[in-house]
Each structure stands twice: as structure tokens, then as C-alpha cells.
Amino acid sequence: MKKMFLGFLLLMATLSIHAQNNGLSQNQSNFTMSNQLDTSMNTAERTYLLNLLKETQTLFDQGTSAFSTDQLAFKPGTDKWSVFEVLEHIAVVETGIFSIVQGALTKPADPSRRDEIKVSAEQIVKILTNRNGKAQAPEQVKPTGRFPNAMVAREAFGRQHEQIMAFVQSSNADLHNRYWKHPATGVIDLYQTLVLIAAHTQRHLLQIEEIKQTEGFPKGR
Numbered sequence: 001m002k003k004m005f006l007g008f009l010l011l012m013a014t015l016s017i018h019a020q021n022n023g024l025s026q027n028q029s030n031f032t033m034s035n036q037l038d039t040s041m042n043t044a045e046r047t048y049l050l051n052l053l054k055e056t057q058t059l060f061d062q063g064t065s066a067f068s069t070d071q072l073a074f075k076p077g078t079d080k081w082s083v084f085e086v087l088e089h090i091a092v093v094e095t096g097i098f099s100i101v102q103g104a105l106t107k108p109a110d111p112s113r114r115d116e117i118k119v120s121a122e123q124i125v126k127i128l129t130n131r132n133g134k135a136q137a138p139e140q141v142k143p144t145g146r147f148p149n150a151m152v153a154r155e156a157f158g159r160q161h162e163q164i165m166a167f168v169q170s171s172n173a174d175l176h177n178r179y180w181k182h183p184a185t186g187v188i189d190l191y192q193t194l195v196l197i198a199a200h201t202q203r204h205l206l207q208i209e210e211i212k213q214t215e216g217f218p219k220g221r
Contacts, residue, residue, distance in 0.1 A: 039174040056198040070218040085143035091157040109177035116187040121195040128199035
């Protein structure tokens with residue numbers, strides 16, 4: 001399990017998305033944690049996250065269905081992923097990052113680190129969904145044929161996404177005083193990490209749209 005956590009930390013560490021390209025450097029100084037003192041999710045936060053997760057599920061359902069076998073297998077280049085491979089990556093990372101959240105909840109809370117957080121949840125979404133910055137996934141989360149077909153991959157994502165939704169709907173855990181750090185955002189808390197899960201999926205749904213727009217992408221059925 002420790003290797004899995006390290007692998008997913010490496011996933012975020014390899015994100016070559018620079019904050020200044022997303023206007024983050026201009027906005028960081030305007031963000032303070034004065035309105036983030038509650039240790040568990042408040043009503044507004046829970047509503048925002050649930051809506052984001054629901055939006056992500058809708059986008060996933062709309063953006064990953066009705067592909068032919070040829071379309072699923074098409075690669076824009078020899079070093080590029082196919083739609084099927086992107087689906088696998090989405091499903092694997094969804095599970096992995098949520099495992100990081102669950103693991104972090106077993107550690108002591110540390111309110112003294114709140115001032116290290118320099119981004120808002122909304123900024124995290126903006127950073128992750130900016131496709132101008134490309135990322136190289138570590139070996140642990142690269143597509144390896146874990147799923148026999150796209151339907152199984154989509155079902156795996158759906159099951160995990162439902163578990164995350166259920167957690168967000170019911171959790172009163174201290175999400176604001178446990179943390180995770182990666183270079184795109186710096187230190188973020190576990191609430192923001194849950195936001196990042198949805199943003200990561202949306203990022204790769206945009207990748208699928210890019211694949212569909214590539215010259216040579218097979219026509220529909």
C-alpha cells in the first residue's frame with residue numbers, strides 16, 4: 001500500500017502544470033484561510049464538492065460512451081494514449097488518490113499547517129483542467145491492460161466514484177487539518193484533494209476530446 005501511495009504522489013509530482021500559466025501567481029496573494037477554519041466540511045463546501053463530483057460523472061458518462069472498437073484503440077501518435085488507455089488511467093487514479101485520502105485520515109490532524117495552503121478549491125480545478133501544461137504519468141498508473149474492455153473500465157470508475165460521493169455526503173472527518181503536497185498547487189488539505197480527484201478526471205476527459213479531434217480518428221459507427 002505504501003508503494004501505491006508513493007506512486008500516486010509521484011503522479012502529482014510529475015504534473016508539469018505551472019501555476020503562473022493559470023493565473024495562480026496573481027491570485028495566491030488574494031487567498032486567505034480565514035474562511036476555512038472549520039475542520040470538517042461546511043454546508044457550502046459539501047454542496048460545491050458534491051456538485052463538482054456529479055458534474056464529473058455526467059461528463060464522464062457523456063464523454064466515454066458510444067465509441068467503436070476502432071475509436072477506442074486509435075492513438076494520435078506512437079507515444080500517445082488511446083481513448084481506452086485514458087479510461088484505464090482515469091479509473092486507476094480515481095481509486096489511488098482516494099486511497100491517499102483514506103490513508104491520510106489515519107494520521108494526526110495538524111492545524112499549525114493551515115497557513116501553508118495558498119490555493120482555493122476553485123483554483124485547483126483551474127490548474128488541473130488547463131491542458132496547456134502536459135504531464136508524464138509514472139509507471140504505476142500508466143495503462144497496462146488492467147481491464148478487458150472499456151465497459152469494465154467505465155464500471156470500475158463508476159463504482160469508485162459512487163464510493164467517493166457517499167463519503168462526501170456523510171463524512172464529518174477533519175479534512176482541513178490533514179494535508180497533501182504537490183508542485184502544481186503546493187500544500188492542499190484533504191477536502192481540496194477530493195476536489196482534485198474530480199478535476200483530474202475532467203482533465204483527462206478533455207484529453208479524450210483532443211483525441212477525437214485528431215486527424216485520422218475513425219468515423220462513427
